[in-house]
Amino acid sequence: MAKAGVKALDRVDPVLLIDVLLLTLAGLIMVYSASSVVSYESYGDSAYYFKKQLGWAFLGVIAAGFLMVYEPEKMKKMIPALFVASLIMVFIVHIPGFGRKVGGAVRWLKLPGLPAVQPFEFVKLFYAMYLALIFSDERAPFKKVFVKSLWITGIVCFGLILQRDLGGTFIIMALFLIMTLISGAPLKIFAITIPAVIAVVAGLIIVEPYRMKRIFVYLDPWKDYFGAGWQTAQSLIAIGTGGVFGMGLSQGQQKFLYLPTPHTDYIYSIVGEEIGFIGAALVAGMFFVFLWRGCAVAINARDRFLKLLACAVTFMIGVQAFTNMGVATGILPPKGTTLPFFSAGGSSLLISLMAAGILLGVSRKVFGENK
Numbered sequence: 221m222a223k224a225g226v227k228a229l230d231r232v233d234p235v236l237l238i239d240v241l242l243l244t245l246a247g248l249i250m251v252y253s254a255s256s257v258v259s260y261e262s263y264g265d266s267a268y269y270f271k272k273q274l275g276w277a278f279l280g281v282i283a284a285g286f287l288m289v290y291e292p293e294k295m296k297k298m299i300p301a302l303f304v305a306s307l308i309m310v311f312i313v314h315i316p317g318f319g320r321k322v323g324g325a326v327r328w329l330k331l332p333g334l335p336a337v338q339p340f341e342f343v344k345l346f347y348a349m350y351l352a353l354i355f356s357d358e359r360a361p362f363k364k365v366f367v368k369s370l371w372i373t374g375i376v377c378f379g380l381i382l383q384r385d386l387g388g389t390f391i392i393m394a395l396f397l398i399m400t401l402i403s404g405a406p407l408k409i410f411a412i413t414i415p416a417v418i419a420v421v422a423g424l425i426i427v428e429p430y431r432m433k434r435i436f437v438y439l440d441p442w443k444d445y446f447g448a449g450w451q452t453a454q455s456l457i458a459i460g461t462g463g464v465f466g467m468g469l470s471q472g473q474q475k476f477l478y479l480p481t482p483h484t485d486y487i488y489s490i491v492g493e494e495i496g497f498i499g500a501a502l503v504a505g506m507f508f509v510f511l512w513r514g515c516a517v518a519i520n521a522r523d524r525f526l527k528l529l530a531c532a533v534t535f536m537i538g539v540q541a542f543t544n545m546g547v548a549t550g551i552l553p554p555k556g557t558t559l560p561f562f563s564a565g566g567s568s569l570l571i572s573l574m575a576a577g578i579l580l581g582v583s584r585k586v587f588g589e590n591k
Contacts, residue, residue, distance in 0.1 A: 232288065233583040236513040240284075240561075240576040243506050247562040247569070248277060253470045254490040255483035255564050269483055269564045276566035283570065284577030292526055292581050299353050303346040303372075309339035310379035327383045340380060340388045341558075341567040344540075345575055347376050348395055348532035355403035356525035366409060369396065377420075386424055386431060387543070387555030393417050394539045395532070402531050438553035451486065454479040455548050459492035459500070466496030483564040485556055488548040503562070507541045510534070510576075517583045530582045533575040 248270070255269035262268070313319035313329050320328035320336055330336040354369050373396045380388045397417060400409065425431040433448050441449030441456070458474035461467065472493040475482040482490050492500040514534025521527040537560050544559040546552035558565055560572040 231584040231587040232580045233513050233517060233587065235509065236517070236576075236583055237580060239506055239509045239513065240573075240580070243510070243561040244277060244281070244569075244573065246503065246506070247559075248273060249469070250487055250491055250562055251483055251564045253472070253494060254475055254487050256470065257475045257477065258483060261477070272566065273564050273569060276569045277573070279566075280570045280573030284573040284580070287574060287577030288580040288584065290581060292529060292578065292585055293523070295349070295529075295578075296353060296525065299346065299349050303343075303350040306339065306343040306346045307376065307379065309337075310343050310376070310383070313339060314382065327385055335566060338565065338567040340383070340385060341571040343376055343379070344388070344391065344395075344536060345533070345571050347372070347392065348399075348536045348575075349529060349578075351396070351399045352525060352528035352532040355399060356528050358524060362403075362405065365403075366400065366405065369400070381424065384428075385556070386421075387557040389424065390421065390555065391536075391540050391543060391557065393421065394543075395536060398535050398539070399528070399532060403528065434553050434555075438550070441550070451480045452550060452554055455486050455489040456550055458486075458489040459549060462493040462496040462500075464497045466492070466494045466499055469494050484558055485544070485563065486548055487562050487564070488545050488559055491562075492548070504542075504545060507538065507545075507560075510541075511538045513583075514538075514579055517579060517586055520586045521582065522586075526582050526585060530579055533579050537572060537575055 251273045252267065252270040256266040259268035259270070260266040265271075309329055313326050318329060318331070319326040320330050327338055327340065328336045329339050350372060351369055354365055354372075357365060373392060376392050377389050380392065397410075397413065400413065425435060430448075433444075437444055437449040437452060441452035443449060445453050454474055458472065458479055461473070467473075472490050474493055475490055479486050479489060488500065488503070491503055495502075511534060514530055514537075518527050518530035518534065521530060540557055541560050543552060543555070544557045544563075547554055547557065558568040560568065560575075563569075
């Protein structure tokens with residue numbers, strides 16, 4: 221096994237591997253800094269969230285290492301079952317005794333003897349992989365493939381809507397559109413699909429007054445500074461205060477109970493405050509490198525499934541990362557999404573590392589074929 225691991229490292233994309241390691245390391249550092257105040261306030265230990273994140277990082281690295289050396293083609297038979305299992309997780313949170321309510325929504329699953337996990341993170345990965353599997357079937361007519369992908373997308377989105385997770389729904393829909401485009405769908409499909417997706421998102425916003433309020437706050441957060449605009453305003457204050465070079469690591473002030481969830485949804489704001497524009501740009505740059513190398517792996521893959529699998533996990537990480545950063549910088553309306561590799565939370569970090577492991581495994585395969 222050790223020899224297989226060393227041999228695998230010789231074949232993987234070295235730039236991608238280094239980038240994933242840097243993202244993970246930088247994320248751990250920022251979790252320690254961003255969570256220190258809320259950790260002490262809640263648990264009397266300023267390193268509480270950091271310790272938990274370190275444990276999940278250890279598990280994630282092991283999972284990523286296994287997936288990196290595992291033959292990607294062997295996953296085909298397991299993907300449907302994994303997707304169904306993750307989909308069940310999304311729905312059973314509504315069964316009394318299984319779901320955990322946080323921030324007014326039931327989005328966490330707590331099984332006896334196991335830590336609480338966020339089902340969205342799991343269904344997101346296995347949905348992306350299932351899309352790759354569906355679209356890789358060149359024997360079936362594209363219309364049939366598209367309808368099947370549309371059905372599973374609708375089921376996933378319905379489950380997330382029941383959880384009042386508009387951010388997760390947006391990411392799933394964006395991933396669906398990207399994968400449909402990459403798979404070579406006729407343009408007339410997009411002429412129907414894009415307006416339909418926009419109409420669904422608009423409808424979900426209109427039917428919930430708090431979502432409409434978020435849109436108005438997004439346009440001008442200072443109009444309701446002490447109300448709905450608070451988190452957006454505090455995020456912008458954090459980033460603006462950081463300037464070019466930042467206040468210094470661990471020296472930020474917004475995490476002192478001004479900025480809600482500074483260690484999860486708004487950790488990028490703390491990056492901007494403490495490491496400044498340069499640090500925030502470096503973090504964004506690391507995600508751009510992830511996208512660049514992921515696309516390079518996909519382009520060079522000869523097998524259609526591997527090509528689409530590389531695209532799926534690459535854009536899964538990319539869409540969520542830039543959605544989170546867009547919310548933190550005020551480019552997008554507020555929505556609850558984590559920053560992959562950075563936000564405190566075992567589910568998010570574990571799935572991010574698993575996705576990276578799959579992509580590294582595909583890169584190993586592609587490099588091996590092209591040698």
